[in-house]
Amino acid sequence: MLLFPIAVLTLLTALLGIMYLDYVVDPEKNLHDFPIALVNQDVGDVIATGGQQRQVNFGNQITEALEKGVPADKVDLRVISISEAERQLQSGAVYGAIVIPSDFSKRLGILGVGSVIPGEMERPIITLQTNPRTGAFGTQIVLRVGDQALTEVNKQVGKQLTDQVAEQLKPQPGGPPAPELSGATRVTLADPVNVVVQQYHPLPDGTGQGLSAFFYALLLLLAGVVGAMVIHTMIDAQLGFVPTEYGPWYVHYPPTPISRFSTLLIKWGVMVVTANIVSAVYLSVATLLDMPIDHPLALFLYSALAIIAVGITCLSTLAAIGSAGLLVNLILFIVLGLPSSGGTVPIEATPKYFGWLASFEPMHQVFLGIRAILYFDASFEAGLARGVWMAVVGVAIGLVVGAVVSRFYDYKGLHRTNRVAA
Known part of the structure; x- marks a missing residue:
C-alpha cells in the first residue's frame, strides 16, 4: 500500500527532472535547424585593379x-529575397535575418579608394535583424550566431580589401614612392564592415519581452486541466459517486441513477460554459493590466476553444480510466507540454525529441495560436491556423473517446455504484 504511491511519485519526479532540465541546460549544444534568413541585395560594382x-x-562572396x-x-540559413524574408519575419518563420544592401560592393570599393585618397571614409553596412516577437531567447541566439559568422566574414573581407589597396599602392617603375597608410586606415581596412543590429517590428511595452504569449497560453492550459479536475470531482460528489469533506464534516450523497455517458455529457456542458466565462475573465484581466491586445474578439474565441479542447479531453480521460486520469492529464498536458511548448526556449534549441513532442503536444499548439493573435496580427500563417485546427482535432478526439468508452461501460452494465473492496 505504501510502496505504490512512493514508486509513482519517484517516477513522476524523475520525468519532471529530465523534461525540465534537459531542455534548458545547454541550448547551444542542442541547437539544430535554427532558421535565419540571408538576403543579398548587392548589385556589384566595377573597380580598378592593377x-x-x-x-x-x-x-x-559574403553569401x-x-x-x-x-x-x-x-x-x-535561408538565402531568400528581401520580400520573402519580410514575409517570414512577419509570420515568425525565421528568428532573424542578415541583410546585405544593394550598394555594398560600391561602398566597399569607395572605402578602398578612400584609404588611398585623403578624406573621410565610411564603412559599408550589413544589417543583422532580430525578430523579437519570436521570443527573447531566440533573439539572443540570432545575435550570437550573427556575431560569430559576421566577425569571421569581416576578417576575410578586410584581408581582401587590404590586399587590393596594397596592389593599388605599388609604385610604378620610375614613378614616385608609394604613400604610407596611416594606422587608422589600416584598422579600418582590417575591419571594413559595420554590422548594424536592428529589431524587426519591435514589441510594444506590456508584452514581457515576448513572454506574455507563453504565460497566457499556460493560463489557458491550466484552466482546462484544473477546470476538468474540479468539474469532475464536484459533479461526482453532487451525484453521490464520491464523498465530500468540509474540514471535519463529511458528506456522501446517495448515488444518483444516471448513466456514465449522461454524467459525461453534463460535465462537458459545464466545461463549455466555464471555458467561455474563464476566457472572458482572462481577457478582462489582461485589459486591466494594459497588455496590448489588437484582436480581443479573436483572443476570446480562440481562448475559449483551447480551454474547451483541453477540458473535454481531460474529462474524457477521467471518464475512461478514473482517478488514474489525473496523473495521465498531468503528464500529458503539464509535464510534457511546458518544456515542448517553445514559449521560453525555441524548439530548435532543445533536444530533438522535444520537436517530436511539439508536433502534437497541446501546449505548443495553444502557444502558437496565442502568439499569432498577440504578436503577429492574428495571422493564420503565423500559427493561428495550426492552433485552431489542432484545437478542433483535440475536441473531436475528446468527444469520440469519451462517448465510445462511457457508452461501452454502460452497455456492459459497469454502472457507477459503491463497491466494497475485498
Whole structure:
C-alpha cells in the first residue's frame, strides 16, 4: 500500500527532472535547424585593379562564405529575397535575418579608394535583424550566431580589401614612392564592415519581452486541466459517486441513477460554459493590466476553444480510466507540454525529441495560436491556423473517446455504484 504511491511519485519526479532540465541546460549544444534568413541585395560594382577594370560582387562572396562558415547542422540559413524574408519575419518563420544592401560592393570599393585618397571614409553596412516577437531567447541566439559568422566574414573581407589597396599602392617603375597608410586606415581596412543590429517590428511595452504569449497560453492550459479536475470531482460528489469533506464534516450523497455517458455529457456542458466565462475573465484581466491586445474578439474565441479542447479531453480521460486520469492529464498536458511548448526556449534549441513532442503536444499548439493573435496580427500563417485546427482535432478526439468508452461501460452494465473492496 505504501510502496505504490512512493514508486509513482519517484517516477513522476524523475520525468519532471529530465523534461525540465534537459531542455534548458545547454541550448547551444542542442541547437539544430535554427532558421535565419540571408538576403543579398548587392548589385556589384566595377573597380580598378592593377590598371584594369573588373566586375566584383562582394555580396556574393559574403553569401558563399556564410553558407560555408555557418554550421548547417545547427543553423538553417535561408538565402531568400528581401520580400520573402519580410514575409517570414512577419509570420515568425525565421528568428532573424542578415541583410546585405544593394550598394555594398560600391561602398566597399569607395572605402578602398578612400584609404588611398585623403578624406573621410565610411564603412559599408550589413544589417543583422532580430525578430523579437519570436521570443527573447531566440533573439539572443540570432545575435550570437550573427556575431560569430559576421566577425569571421569581416576578417576575410578586410584581408581582401587590404590586399587590393596594397596592389593599388605599388609604385610604378620610375614613378614616385608609394604613400604610407596611416594606422587608422589600416584598422579600418582590417575591419571594413559595420554590422548594424536592428529589431524587426519591435514589441510594444506590456508584452514581457515576448513572454506574455507563453504565460497566457499556460493560463489557458491550466484552466482546462484544473477546470476538468474540479468539474469532475464536484459533479461526482453532487451525484453521490464520491464523498465530500468540509474540514471535519463529511458528506456522501446517495448515488444518483444516471448513466456514465449522461454524467459525461453534463460535465462537458459545464466545461463549455466555464471555458467561455474563464476566457472572458482572462481577457478582462489582461485589459486591466494594459497588455496590448489588437484582436480581443479573436483572443476570446480562440481562448475559449483551447480551454474547451483541453477540458473535454481531460474529462474524457477521467471518464475512461478514473482517478488514474489525473496523473495521465498531468503528464500529458503539464509535464510534457511546458518544456515542448517553445514559449521560453525555441524548439530548435532543445533536444530533438522535444520537436517530436511539439508536433502534437497541446501546449505548443495553444502557444502558437496565442502568439499569432498577440504578436503577429492574428495571422493564420503565423500559427493561428495550426492552433485552431489542432484545437478542433483535440475536441473531436475528446468527444469520440469519451462517448465510445462511457457508452461501452454502460452497455456492459459497469454502472457507477459503491463497491466494497475485498
